[in-house]
Amino acid sequence: MEDWSGFLLKIIFNDKIPPKQQLKNIILKTSNLFTFMDFKRPKDYMKNQDFLKGYIAYFVPVNLAKTYSLLKELFKYPSIFQKKDIKIVDIGCGPSPAILAVFKLIREGITSINYIRYIGVELEEKAIQFGREMIEKFKPEKLSLNYEFLNTDASDIKTYVDLKEIKPDILIFSNSLGEIFDARGIRHEDFLKFIKLFTYNNDNFSLIILEPATKKSASRLHALRDILIKEMGFYPYSPCVNSLPCPALKANNWCYEERKWIPPKYLSFLSSIGLQVNYLKFSYFILRRDGLNIGDTFSADSMIVKNTSHLLKEKGKSRLWGCWNGKLIDIERLKRDYNKEDEWLKIKKGCYFSFNHFIELSEKKIRIPRSGSVRVFYCPEIVSFNCLSE
Numbered sequence: 001m002e003d004w005s006g007f008l009l010k011i012i013f014n015d016k017i018p019p020k021q022q023l024k025n026i027i028l029k030t031s032n033l034f035t036f037m038d039f040k041r042p043k044d045y046m047k048n049q050d051f052l053k054g055y056i057a058y059f060v061p062v063n064l065a066k067t068y069s070l071l072k073e074l075f076k077y078p079s080i081f082q083k084k085d086i087k088i089v090d091i092g093c094g095p096s097p098a099i100l101a102v103f104k105l106i107r108e109g110i111t112s113i114n115y116i117r118y119i120g121v122e123l124e125e126k127a128i129q130f131g132r133e134m135i136e137k138f139k140p141e142k143l144s145l146n147y148e149f150l151n152t153d154a155s156d157i158k159t160y161v162d163l164k165e166i167k168p169d170i171l172i173f174s175n176s177l178g179e180i181f182d183a184r185g186i187r188h189e190d191f192l193k194f195i196k197l198f199t200y201n202n203d204n205f206s207l208i209i210l211e212p213a214t215k216k217s218a219s220r221l222h223a224l225r226d227i228l229i230k231e232m233g234f235y236p237y238s239p240c241v242n243s244l245p246c247p248a249l250k251a252n253n254w255c256y257e258e259r260k261w262i263p264p265k266y267l268s269f270l271s272s273i274g275l276q277v278n279y280l281k282f283s284y285f286i287l288r289r290d291g292l293n294i295g296d297t298f299s300a301d302s303m304i305v306k307n308t309s310h311l312l313k314e315k316g317k318s319r320l321w322g323c324w325n326g327k328l329i330d331i332e333r334l335k336r337d338y339n340k341e342d343e344w345l346k347i348k349k350g351c352y353f354s355f356n357h358f359i360e361l362s363e364k365k366i367r368i369p370r371s372g373s374v375r376v377f378y379c380p381e382i383v384s385f386n387c388l389s390e
């Protein structure tokens with residue numbers, strides 16, 4: 001069976017694999033569009049052949065890996081894993097990496113889904129065309145799939161009114177929130193109206209929003225999270241383990257994920273020219289209405305801390321910023337207090353953990369003493385980029 005990344009290159013470059021230099025140029029061009037023009041990108045950048053090619057070569061695999069990682073986290077929940085059919089609405093779907101991520105999860109047995117109803121909403125016909133080709137090529141054989149693309153404007157409430165009858169299990173905005181809402185200056189109140197349409201009589205509903213790891217995008221995301229929880233009765237599934245207001249936002253700080261990734265081979269040369277290909281960086285939330293939380297899948301008693309930073313090694317100690325009971329706490333452990341095989345040293349960015357003793361050093365700073373032991377419950381796993389078709 002054909003490797004999906006080879007297929008991807010082939011359809012972008014009409015059966016000829018481009019020389020590295022050409023690949024590098026279009027990827028850099030597209031990446032600059034996102035890095036330096038951020039909120040000022042031309043609305044129809046996917047119409048430009050080079051941008052579309054660069055997007056498909058680089059951002060499709062990156063965003064596929066990100067959505068894969070999040071959906072894998074969601075399907076960790078036993079009752080969600082057991083679901084046999086699922087309805088997904090993907091807003092600003094672009095070339096549809098999100099549905100490809102579901103295909104990968106099905107092939108790996110990470111979900112028991114055998115029927116998907118998928119609706120992608122997208123303004124750019126070219127992106128839709130590519131999405132269609134990928135779906136046709138990589139749909140798992142045993143899967144029953146009913147899919148369609150709506151070539152329509154996602155900043156218009158009518159789009160959501162038309163979609164509400166579907167009662168999607170998952171409504172996803174993957175890297176599209178900024179683009180859709182900035183162009184029209186959509187406000188939080190408008191967004192709430194859109195979302196409300198999907199919540200009526202739909203207890204299994206998951207809202208997934210994934211945004212770039214920039215302070216501006218992440219802060220907007222955290223603010224939206226707080227409002228959806230406060231005003232619409234949502235609960236976080238992940239990354240947060242409680243419904244308290246986001247402490248990063250309160251501290252004018254921001255929270256993002258950094259997950260290890262093994263990219264497709266044709267992208268690995270990019271690290272030597274300064275493009276990040278070994279880590280997936282993004283900010284996100286998954287919200288639900290039924291109160292299920294990723295923490296329920298750990299065998300934790302009561303305390304769960306989410307590490308929001310790297311483990312920072314300093315002279316005589318190491319420390320990290322833990323999100324705990326609605327506060328960002330500076331947690332340290334002295335080197336002299338390390339145990340043999342200390343779990344503390346295994347904590348990576350994004351891990352969930354607990355400890356049984358601590359000393360309060362100040363309101364926002366604690367130390368785990370020698371007598372304290374640490375338990376790591378779950379760390380986001382490495383996303384490996386195997387074939388989609390195996």
Ligand SMILES: C[S@@+](CC[C@H](N)C(=O)[O-])C[C@H]1O[C@@H](n2cnc3c(N)ncnc32)[C@H](O)[C@@H]1O
Nearest residue numbers: 063092093094122123153154155174176179180
């Ligand atoms: C950065 S891309 C994200 C694509 C895909 N979801 C992903 O994760 O790779 C944003 C997409 O939103 C689409 N978009 C922007 N404004 C839109 C609107 N008002 N209605 C529908 N789609 C829109 C763009 O055409 C683009 O394909």
